Amino acid sequence: MAAARRGLIMLLLLAVVAASAAEEAAAAFKTVYAFGDSFTDTGNTHSTTGPYSFGYVSSPPYGATFFHRSTNRYSDGRLVVDFLTEALSLPAFLPPYLSAAAANNATNGVNFAVAGATAIEHDFFANNNLSFDITPQSIMSELAWFEAHLRRNPAAAEDIGDALFWVGEIGANDYAYSFMAAATIRPKQIRTMAVDRVTTFVEALLKKGAKYMVVQGLPLTGCLPLAMTLARPEDRDNISCAASVNAQSRAHNRRLLAGLRRLRQKHPAAVIAYADYYAAHLAVMRSPATYGFTEPFKTCCGTGGGAYNFEIFSTCGSPEVTTACAQPAKYVNWDGVHMTEAMYKVVAGMFFQDASYCRPPFSAVLARKKKDQQSE
Numbered sequence: 492m493a494a495a496r497r498g499l500i501m502l503l504l505l506a507v508v509a510a511s512a513a514e515e516a517a518a519a520f521k522t523v524y525a526f527g528d529s530f531t532d533t534g535n536t537h538s539t540t541g542p543y544s545f546g547y548v549s550s551p552p553y554g555a556t557f558f559h560r561s562t563n564r565y566s567d568g569r570l571v572v573d574f575l576t577e578a579l580s581l582p583a584f585l586p587p588y589l590s591a592a593a594a595n596n597a598t599n600g601v602n603f604a605v606a607g608a609t610a611i612e613h614d615f616f617a618n619n620n621l622s623f624d625i626t627p628q629s630i631m632s633e634l635a636w637f638e639a640h641l642r643r644n645p646a647a648a649e650d651i652g653d654a655l656f657w658v659g660e661i662g663a664n665d666y667a668y669s670f671m672a673a674a675t676i677r678p679k680q681i682r683t684m685a686v687d688r689v690t691t692f693v694e695a696l697l698k699k700g701a702k703y704m705v706v707q708g709l710p711l712t713g714c715l716p717l718a719m720t721l722a723r724p725e726d727r728d729n730i731s732c733a734a735s736v737n738a739q740s741r742a743h744n745r746r747l748l749a750g751l752r753r754l755r756q757k758h759p760a761a762v763i764a765y766a767d768y769y770a771a772h773l774a775v776m777r778s779p780a781t782y783g784f785t786e787p788f789k790t791c792c793g794t795g796g797g798a799y800n801f802e803i804f805s806t807c808g809s810p811e812v813t814t815a816c817a818q819p820a821k822y823v824n825w826d827g828v829h830m831t832e833a834m835y836k837v838v839a840g841m842f843f844q845d846a847s848y849c850r851p852p853f854s855a856v857l858a859r860k861k862k863d864q865q866s867e
């Protein structure tokens with residue numbers, strides 16, 4: 492009896508906490524600017540013919556779960572950045588920069604992320620003969636797009652200090668491109684350059700007046716079916732993923748975090764949170780069932796069966812793969828590289844609600860914004 496009562500009180504308390512968290516989120520930011528690659532792109536890409544023939548994003552079954560049509564998002568539904576705009580109660584998802592919607596109405600922000608984007612500038616890959624038809628954009632071209640946006644929208648330029656800057660994961664393509672080309676460039680050089688570009692980018696935003704930022708690290712790129720298919724079968728870690736690839740992401744994130752620490756010291760008026768994609772992804776891979784997943788490794792929209800249900804020349808949306816698995820919500824991975832909406836939702840929840848996956852916590856970013864607003 493007492494236990495039941497305690498349980499009820501606990502539930503009520505949780506409800507109060509959840510309601511106030513939602514209210515706090517709703518009041519905090521009215522404008523979001525997002526950057527990154529295909530994990531964050533809400534439609535800037537359009538059938539870019541990437542090196543892994545991921546050129547079918549405009550075809551079904553992309554978008555099947557939520558939008559019921561392709562929106563050129565690389566998933567069956569919403570991405571982490573979509574759950575962000577929902578958490579902030581913005582009236583709409585962020586329009587992709589290249590869309591008419593962004594040109595006509597960017598009231599609540601713009602998404603500059605584009606699939607295939609690298610951290611390092613495209614010329615570097617081209618000059619090293621790594622340029623097989625890859626997306627020409629990098630994080631620096633996204634910065635140029637943002638600058639063009641500000642020139643067209645003087646009001647947005649004035650309110651830059653009120654916006655939330657969401658820097659999605661970026662850099663995974665840099666490692667992938669050099670790997671695919673059997674490059675002579677050492678991963679360490681890619682890492683040094685890639686992290687340098689990301690921190691330069693973040694600092695450029697800070698210098699323009701950005702005050703609230705969330706920067707994501709790399710996920711467990713070694714757990715993506717693509718990486719596991721390409722890696723040697725003996726190259727495995729304690730969660731059965733490609734050990735060398737995960738080690739690369741780990742090293743990248745460590746260096747990125749050090750860079751962000753330096754930026755925090757240099758720009759104390761800004762709050763720069765680190766969203767630990769790697770830790771979030773690791774928690775799911777260690778214990779998929781806890782998060783509702785029964786298939787941590789199999790591609791939902793793929794073919795070939797086996798451990799990964801992934802074939803590099805017959806990917807999701809190609810004429811050979813026009814249907815997805817029956818229950819995408821049970822799968823972590825959507826198309827061999829990108830996640831399902833269900834996984835993005837789990838990751839978003841971890842970033843927004845769980846202090847161990849975002850440092851400082853997302854709630855602290857919101858609280859800081861509120862406090863700054865009140866003292867204005």
Ligand SMILES: *[C@@H]1O[C@H](CO)[C@@H](O)[C@H](O)[C@H]1NC(C)=O
Pocket residue numbers: 582583596597598599
């Ligand atoms: C711009 O978009 C927002 C959100 O979708 C909407 O509330 C607002 O009315 C739009 N403004 C104009 C001028 O269309």
Ligand SMILES: *[C@@H]1O[C@H](CO)[C@@H](O)[C@H](O)[C@H]1NC(C)=O
Pocket residue numbers: 618619620
């Ligand atoms: C790239 O290829 C061109 C033409 O094959 C060659 O001349 C050049 O030396 C190569 N560059 C590098 C960095 O390997």
Ligand SMILES: *[C@@H]1O[C@H](CO)[C@@H](O)[C@H](O)[C@H]1NC(C)=O
Pocket residue numbers: 728729730734737738741773
């Ligand atoms: C297990 O593997 C993951 C992914 O490679 C790594 O991050 C983690 O440190 C490993 N844990 C141990 C105890 O070795």
